[in-house]
Amino acid sequence: MPRKTDKRVRLVDAAKALIHRQGFNLTTLADIAQEADVPLGNVYYYFKTKEAIGEAVIANRGRELHDALQTWEKAANAKERLLAYVQFEVDSAEETAKSGCPVGGLCQELAKQGGSLADAAAKLLSDTMLWAEKQFQGMGMGEASRGLAMQFVAAVQGNALLTNTFKDPKILANLKVSLSKWLDKVASTKNATVPIEKVEEYA
Amino acid sequence: MPRKTDKRVRLVDAAKALIHRQGFNLTTLADIAQEADVPLGNVYYYFKTKEAIGEAVIANRGRELHDALQTWEKAANAKERLLAYVQFEVDSAEETAKSGCPVGGLCQELAKQGGSLADAAAKLLSDTMLWAEKQFQGMGMGEASRGLAMQFVAAVQGNALLTNTFKDPKILANLKVSLSKWLDKVASTKNATVPIEKVEEYA
DNA sequence: GTCTATATACAGATAGAC
DNA sequence: GTCTATCTGTATATAGAC
Numbered sequence: 001m002p003r004k005t006d007k008r009v010r011l012v013d014a015a016k017a018l019i020h021r022q023g024f025n026l027t028t029l030a031d032i033a034q035e036a037d038v039p040l041g042n043v044y045y046y047f048k049t050k051e052a053i054g055e056a057v058i059a060n061r062g063r064e065l066h067d068a069l070q071t072w073e074k075a076a077n078a079k080e081r082l083l084a085y086v087q088f089e090v091d092s093a094e095e096t097a098k099s100g101c102p103v104g105g106l107c108q109e110l111a112k113q114g115g116s117l118a119d120a121a122a123k124l125l126s127d128t129m130l131w132a133e134k135q136f137q138g139m140g141m142g143e144a145s146r147g148l149a150m151q152f153v154a155a156v157q158g159n160a161l162l163t164n165t166f167k168d169p170k171i172l173a174n175l176k177v178s179l180s181k182w183l184d185k186v187a188s189t190k191n192a193t194v195p196i197e198k199v200e201e202y203a
Numbered sequence: 204m205p206r207k208t209d210k211r212v213r214l215v216d217a218a219k220a221l222i223h224r225q226g227f228n229l230t231t232l233a234d235i236a237q238e239a240d241v242p243l244g245n246v247y248y249y250f251k252t253k254e255a256i257g258e259a260v261i262a263n264r265g266r267e268l269h270d271a272l273q274t275w276e277k278a279a280n281a282k283e284r285l286l287a288y289v290q291f292e293v294d295s296a297e298e299t300a301k302s303g304c305p306v307g308g309l310c311q312e313l314a315k316q317g318g319s320l321a322d323a324a325a326k327l328l329s330d331t332m333l334w335a336e337k338q339f340q341g342m343g344m345g346e347a348s349r350g351l352a353m354q355f356v357a358a359v360q361g362n363a364l365l366t367n368t369f370k371d372p373k374i375l376a377n378l379k380v381s382l383s384k385w386l387d388k389v390a391s392t393k394n395a396t397v398p399i400e401k402v403e404e405y406a
Numbered sequence: 407g408t409c410t411a412t413a414t415a416c417a418g419a420t421a422g423a424c
Numbered sequence: 425g426t427c428t429a430t431c432t433g434t435a436t437a438t439a440g441a442c
Binding site: 233244251 | 416417418419420421
């Protein structure tokens, strides 16, 4: 027996998957309605506009992210916590090779149209950054933590783009090995080497 | 006196700028025609389809890239050559904050629709990678060069995404300082530290 | 709450006069 | 080679019966 929100959930799930695969602009309401097995006209009972569906999808990604951050938070130490995040990306590498990073893709595409959707997408990356910064602080990196988090997230996002562009999931797997060694070095020397280093301040 | 190809050039230039700002799918032929000051119907005398304009724009970016690679090639040593590339990104940081990296943006967006446009865009990143790999080989990094080039380009692309997402050009400026120190270390120790390390083979 | 039919707008593309 | 007018398809969104 379908709950009241059943169709709404199906629509958001369908939109989330389709937007990941095709991007926001290329995904039509007809696509979403079909994938969710809801008649097109009925979509508007649940979402007033296409943008409203976008908001719901990003909100869903946000909840997903915060659940994940909480899970990773349980790991034994800062290095393991950061690696849990990278491991998640490795586990998604096949999908990333096909369709790119869901979060990075949203930020990239929506930044071009500005507005509240772009801001909502940016917050996903921003929250990830803040979480990573907290981990580096936990490693005793102090003021350098912000720059380290920036480079850490940039490395993941950059590798995700190359993974998608070259259709090669191994790129992300290699990144994890690389970052693992690097985190050992950072943790032991308390001195970031690079391309992750304390430089100026990030506004 | 307008040359035979005058309008064609104007159309490609207009399309290049608009696609950078708005993305390929959001840019209409009417947009391009207006920006190039060419009547809409006349566009089709120069380009049979919108995809054909996309091809011309990517080909243009390709020539631009190869000219740039040749220029950077003139620098004194491998480190300076790689930094010339990073410096170029720093010089474009304001534009990148507004509209993202033109090449990364194309790869991201076009990967989702596949086809020859996606391949053409991917070749821009691939050529950049091969050039960077050559520089690392020139530094005596041997077999590790490919992985180093991958991480190097990933760092630039990742930082470009964050620059665009957070609208902060300083992110790219900081990256240059960071990468400069890192290249010193790599060059002197002949041993990559990280997040750029020799790991497995990249297919 | 649900769904069919349709309004409205605008995209890519073409016809054909000049 | 150039440009106006227009065809055709399809997207978002609405109206209104059920």
